[in-house]
Amino acid sequence: MIRANRRLILAVGALALVVGLAFAYRGGWLPGFSGGGTGNQSGRDGPRRETTVTVTTAEVRLADVPVTIDAVGTVQALNTVTIRTQVDGQLLRLRFSEGQDVRKGDILAEIDPALYQAQYDQAVAKRAQDEANLANARVDLTRYEKLVVSHYASKQQHATQQALVAQLEAQVRADQAAIENAKTTLDYATIRSPIDGHAGIRLVDVGNIVHPSDPTGIVVITQLRPIFVVFTLPQQTLPAVQKAQTQGAAKVAALGPDNASVIETGELSVIDNQIDPQTGTVRLKATFPNPNLSLWPGQFVNVRLTLDLLKDVVTAPSPAVQRGPNGAFVYVLGDNNVARLRMVTTGRQDEKIAVITSGLEPGETVITSGFSRLFDGAETRVVNAQAPPAEAPPTAGGVPPLDRGAGESPRRERGARSNGARIR
Structure with a gap:
């Protein structure tokens, strides 16, 4: 009985193997055989298989075709200024909005000017007093000159009066310098932007007492048009970069994260004067017009520098x-x-x-x-x-x-x- 079952199992397995080989042959899956082709058949009755x-x-x-080299760069503002007060006082008002574009000379903040206005007025009054004394001394000098000629006054008295006039003239000049100093200090109470740029987030609120020694300042102004991108290249590329720069303004493209879309185009402006001995790289700086503010300080961008054109x-x-x-x-x-x-x-x-x-x-x-x-x-x-x-x-x-x-x-x-x- 066991032998009969074994024979039956072997017969079924052999039949399955034959059927599988037949299908493999007709489909062209057997090594060394082709299942067909355009105008060919795998066997007498096998189906045709398309090979197009x-x-x-x-x-x-x-x-x-341009010859280029890629790098990763960091965007840097052309100029960055931390606005600080130059005098002590209470911050009365801020004259800018956060994120606002400001022009050079625009008023940014105002410090309480009362103390500095008083010092200025005092200096002006002191000059007026000394000018009056000088005018009187000059009148006396004129009289002494006439008396000396008529021998009614001594030459020493005349010389003393001349010295007094010179002394008062010097005092008036000192008063003028004091006025200018007080005027400058008074002007410091009105804080103006030193550059064209973009205002950041304010660093102090109205009503606080501010000092020149404050570490934070009032606001940071950054100049974004134009803007810099600083990147590094291996020292082996330096001769090619120098050659490209001598042939004209080397073009630089700031690319997006996909390393294909161009964010902004600019020109190579500076090659650093030394190679970093630790990394074997040289720093370069490119300038971009940045009219649409596509580049932002601190941003990382892919940089593509064009070295030559085939x-x-x-x-x-x-x-x-x-x-x-x-x-x-x-x-x-x-x-x-x-x-x-x-x-x-x-x-x-x-x-x-x-x-x-x-x-x-x-x-x-x-x-x-x-x-x-x-x-x-x-x-x-x-x-x-x-x-x-x-x-x-x-x-x-x-x-x-x-x-x-x-x-x-x-x-x-x-x-x-x-x-x-x-x-x-």
Whole structure:
């Protein structure tokens, strides 16, 4: 009985294996067998399997390609001023709103001026008193001059009166200096903005007694138009940066978090005069007009510095360039939409555009997707036949940025075939 059951189980297993192999053969899943192709059959009665690969394409073209380098920078205000009082007193009023744009000379705050007004009035009165004494002394001097001529007064009396006049003239000049000092102190009670800028949050409230020694001040004014971005680059790039600066204003673009959208464009303004020996980097400063206040002090931004411009070079979309054991290759769309594998040599490359130094000519069409089923000689169906040629992403100069070398191209498709062999 046990032997009969065992034989039955073995017979059922063998039958299942035969059925599975038959289905695998008819579907073309067995190694060494093809399930079909256009115009072919896997067996006498096997179904046909379509091998046409759906792809997208782009045109190889000539373009001007900038040589760029990326970094991370910090936005800094052109000028930052902490507004403080220069005299002691009670803060009577604030004449600005938080977050307001202020102009140079605008009144920001007022300190109680009563004490300083009294000192000013006192200095003015003292000058008036001394001027009256000086006028009287000058009249007496004129009289002594006449008496000396008539021998009714001695020369010593005349000289003494001359000295008194000179003394009073000096006193009047000292009074004028005291008036100017009191006037300056009185003016300090009215606090004005020293620059054009943007007012921050107030640091003290009306009614408080303020002093010049207060650590916080009253408000901070920052100048945001124009504005700086400070960033660092490796010391190896310094010769290229210096060369770019000698050829004219080197363009700098502040990029968004996606490292593609341009927030603001500016120019390289300063290269620091020394290299940091601990990090091996050099600091640079770029100036941005910032008309729309897109950049804000303290903000971190991605920075793209344009070092050079490659003119009229052959370019192709980076997804078209694949990597294999023998180097970089592309699939060129040939006659009758047949894919042809071709080895190429690349220059600078980023995630969108690759410079082709050899292997392609302008006007040829390369395949940009569908590599998992693609092989040399495969028939293809193009789904973007009416699409425009591949365009380079715009930057501040209207040309695509390329900031990687030939060996840094990311692989877009892992399942590409080279001469019928799968490359991984």
